[in-house]
Amino acid sequence: MAFDLRKPSPSPDRDGFVGREPELLSVLGGVPTGPDGRASHTSVHVLHGPPGVGKSALAAEAARRLGHEQRRRSGADPVPVHWLCLGDDTVDVPGTLLRLLAECGAPQVPVVRAAHQSGRAFGRLLREQCAQHFRERIVVLDDIGPAAHPLLKVLRGCLRLTVIVTSRRRRGWRNIDRLHEVGPLDGQDAAELFARLCQKSGSGSLVPSATGGLPSLVRLAGALAHDVPLDRLRAVSSPEGLVELALLGCTSQELTLLEVLAARPSRAPFTILTVRPVDVGNAVSGLVRRGLVQRLRDTDEMFLLSAPARQTMRGRMGYRERPEPAGTAARIVDDAASLLDGRPRVLSDDKPPDVLAPRVFAAHLDEFLRLAADVRQQRKHPLDELFSSALATVLAFLGDAHRLVGLYRSSRDHPAVRRALCALAREVGLPDVAQLLVEGDPGPEAAHESAANHHAAGRLDTALTDLGTAPAAEDIHSAWHHLVRGAVLCDQGKVDEAARHLRFSADLHRAFDCRRGHGQALLHLARVDLLRGLDAAAEELLAEADELFDALGDIRGQNWVETERVRLRTRSGAVDAALHTARGAFAAHEAAGDTRGMAWTLFWLGHAHEAAGRPQEARSQWTTAGVLFSQCQDALGEAWTMHRKALGPTGTPGGGSLDQWLEVQRAFLATGCPHGRAWTNLEIAARIPGKEMSSAFASMASADFDLLDDLTGQAWRSALLVVRGGPPGPDDYDRIAGLLPARVPRASELIAAIGAFMESGVATGIPPAARDLVLTHHTPVRTDSLPGTPGHPRCRVRITLLDDSPAADTTARLLLRVSPEPGHPWAAGLRSAPWLTATALPLTRASLEPPSALLRPSQEQAHGAEFDFTPHRTGTHRLRFTIALERTGTVLQQVETELDILDSDRPGSHAAPHAAIPRGR
Template identity: 25%
Template structure:
């Protein structure tokens, strides 16, 4: 030992090598390497693990930590795949670990990194992988005073048998002695595993890396630490099944007869969701339940769901999710901390780079700060590049630390950004003349639809900010810019949500015109979801509000929509009367485009009631008005209805031509649902003409188009019809078309209870 210390940093390795050649007399034991006693050949009465007593010069006994591992985590579950990945990374004989002798487990605070690392280290020891022993050190990387390299080296050297009085004085000297001692250990007994828990930076870990390839290092951190050249193993939240198992196992450890989790699996799934599938939160929830054996799971779920701040509830007195996140948050530089706070306010489950830029009031997203938060696992990458998301509980934490003024300003900026972009995209979806091409941010209809598709969840969530009086005006305007898109993509649930927010805001503001328009749109969306009773009531409320305001155009729209519902439930005469009233009002106001829509809807009712020639006349009026107003997409839908009416009249050749014209328009405007309906109609036309093979082909194509449009039930109906299509005896009815939600919906359904027979005012 004296020789080692005297050698200095540059001569330590040589001194160790010389010391290894020495031996001392004695029976069954020898000095080996200067600081270890060789017990090879000795007889032991039981397994020896944990501590070896090293006798140094002068006779002082120093404990040496063969394994300082914490106990195995109780109730560890749900990490089978991750455990296997980590074992492969540590396997001394594996090619993966040889290429990267350092493995780094990273993840959000409370995600279970230490539990995984400790469990895997125990499994590795059971396999006999590290005969030299296992060293464990908690670096407290996120505490106010993280463990320095100097302190960590002193701790590990002491665990390896170096007494305090022989400890080198500088960090470099300690690092050299640490590496040399590990080299000796590798030669004597084999490789060691060094488990460095809770590191916050590569600088904390780098001095602990052995120089000998036979050793392995396992690091846990809330940051990814790519600078170490390590095998990186990011840890995500648990899946639903794994979260369920963790809760059940934790409760049964406390009481083997506690079956609350198994007794109510649905509520347990809700509990796991409220805990964000975060192991720490789940363990706290289990502890809260274990402390109150009579408490049903649903009661804890209600407490979490109704809490103003969910993190207040996820605290069992010793562990706290908020405290875990606070450790990470307070280490962030100011700009990163601000970004995290503002990201917590973002609408929708994911946020795009362009919305991030709006949140922070910048022309470009703060890319470096975003990536830094991602490395710290406080932000996660979204479904594609340029998109980001926050864990549910991190979002709750971030929203809890943002100042009200800061948050209000950020949400206002997002609304303004969304409104500007949505209006530009909406303009691309609506009919335009050749002289009105525009020069906005979207060069084509396809680009506008793609932007709407990508941002849809955030847009719908932002409209719900209409509950805030300061944001209500822009939120309502944004809702208006979404109407055409949501209708085109048949997002009826989203439409109901958007219109509900607008109705509430308009009622609160006393704006009856805006409320009437919102009720009208609500009814259309409800009809799309076949909620006919609710749809009728919504349109009736819109009609009454418009009537009180003397708003003829609004009354006409409501009457047309009431007529469509009355037709759905078989009240043909009342439906026709409502459409005739609407036509008169639209002619009075000069709204030619809306008049075309009424002619189209009237034609559907007339055809279904057997008045085919009248239906064809109505459709010719609709087609002429759509061409006049330049609405090609709706012209395509009207051509589909025209083809169906022609086929009903026995004019199959003209029906085929009308179908093909409609199909061209649908494909031009990516109306895949319209294309599916038209392909199906084309199949029926071919079947009427006796061409069963072409009918089957078209119906099969219709099924594929329905799948593309996100309508699996209608796709299956089309496939079933294709299988049934074939030569049939005269008078056998053709298979019915899949139900359509915006046009011809097949045979009339039951009348909603309480629907009056007169649609007029």
């Protein structure tokens, strides 16, 4: 099950806890409780004692018993326990409070909106948020010092908290309720724990005196008893001797790992992610078996270096240079971040074989944040910006606004951290805050982030203005540029142009192994195909996007896939499935804090209710969607919601008033959406009195339909003018039917619907579903009756390597031919064959020149297209060629081929092209 960042961090498993009843009674008796067994008011208890004395185990047992007792007496749900292993004398107060707010599920919007405020204003907000949302809980702050007094002061302002602190310090505490001293185990308890751990008959009376009753040393001795005779253990005279005896059996890998762990500035628990590049092998499990390292919980890979082992190892290392775990962590998180934004891997020469999915980091974020803080404290550390940037990208992806705001406030000078918070602010419905975060940022990433902010706010023209012209280089910035541009153009209804940009973006993201960008491009291509009536293609694209998102753990991406499936299932007539999908998608968006996703899901849910013949339910969903669109500042969503509500129930006359429709028109004018503007003007033309005024609005609609090359809209506009001019004649039917070529999707359904409208007149209105299609001259043709489909002769694309397989950075020629089979119309000769364009795209680190070339379908080599192929690394290279009609740009086919570039001059083993499904065409 995925780790939930918005749930309390669980207490450690302490299966070896024994005795200590007096200490437990002292702690439990000091907690003020009411009749229901729950805390009556907030209290703070400090457990102090030397390292390894068992303070953490005592705190965990006390928290467990408190929760159990309160649950038993009240019969309610157990009180949540938050276990924060801080491992430092000083505490990052804002960061800790933000983490606690995240773990109690507090709303994200307030802290994101206040992220850029002054320290005093932000501190005031944190206190208010904690007092409002953090209440009736048990909090354990493990291993801190009196310097954490400001943190305890804030927690005292919360309602009915029980705060348990463990510390090595006895003095310096202020305004606490109880100070409990934790001493070593007495002889009987120590013997019982030792006997339980070493599992030898009669061993309890043989507990080594060197342990001094410290549980950490008793555990170490118990582990050693499996390999060392008991009499040898009893001969050890000091705690250091016990540790040295354990170290004697360690392998070189285990000793290296111990040095890495002991070098960490913090005493907090660690995970094996931060020591991965060290050749640990079974080092961690070996250290656990020897008692030098403890596993914190059975359910995850979190460990704690024992206090005696840490002290001994640091003494051994002295002042010599110590290994730095932060470099390891930075490399791992940077590799994962590259899957999200396509960044070049600075710390890896090439893609390492073990790049971790970003979702893996959820359980380890607090350790990574601690390591990043250690790096930040070292001025001008070379890893500072890279580590913070990669960590911010992962935090934004995981939707952890509270922790990301904490990182931002300590690293706000790093532009990449600001951009990560910008992306998250946009996703939680704050495009205005997101825009503030990238203002003045000169980086190329800021342009598409700014455009994405305007897109989320429904300001489509402004988004395109911010994007400007496309970058000349085909790099990752170009990939994101084309993705945002394609998404905006899709919302404007410019489906052909949107498809071109999104296809190119998908190819670039795939080439740079940016899996999240690739998934987003496929998702928006599916939206384009839904507008074009290509439901089967859209369904396949959604499945591909969902697979990419699932591999990354991209919950938000998967939620949007489900929202688009609501549209798809409604149009296919599977209304019950659409309703079920919509409810699940809405709940998922709500859990992720995505207000905009919730709003669009309700918008399409209204369509499903309308299709099911429930107009009142549809109107209710649209009303709620409008409120949510207003909350997340999505002007385009608001405009479409107003448009749908103004239509009125399907098949009934009337609908919204003329003033209401004019308000909808103003909304679409402000968004820069010609698709919505055209349909709104057409609805006004259907309702406004007077033939001249009706023709004027119909003319404005026609201009926008022309801009979109929308055959559907033009056909409905013509039908409306005929109906308003008088009874239609047979020629009118034929003329309007001729506007929709039979080859386009749903042509027969559209012609039938337009005919029914013309027969019944304006009173019934244009069907609402009519505006959900944008069919153009370039809408992909149906292929069920064309040459090249099963049962017909086909054209085959052939790719030939004309030279020997090149080495890295040398050039070889590739010949591409389109070869028609006998019987194909293009096989008769060049006169019957059209000019084609072949566009070349390397999907790996290689060059293909020229970018595109003309050719004619023919078996002859002279009529093909020749490309120069230059690989820039060894290994397998993947190349894609897109074949299109030169006259119209209609894509006919895509093919891909692979070439193996070896270190020697031998030719590679792959040179076989294979067909790829042309997406969104």
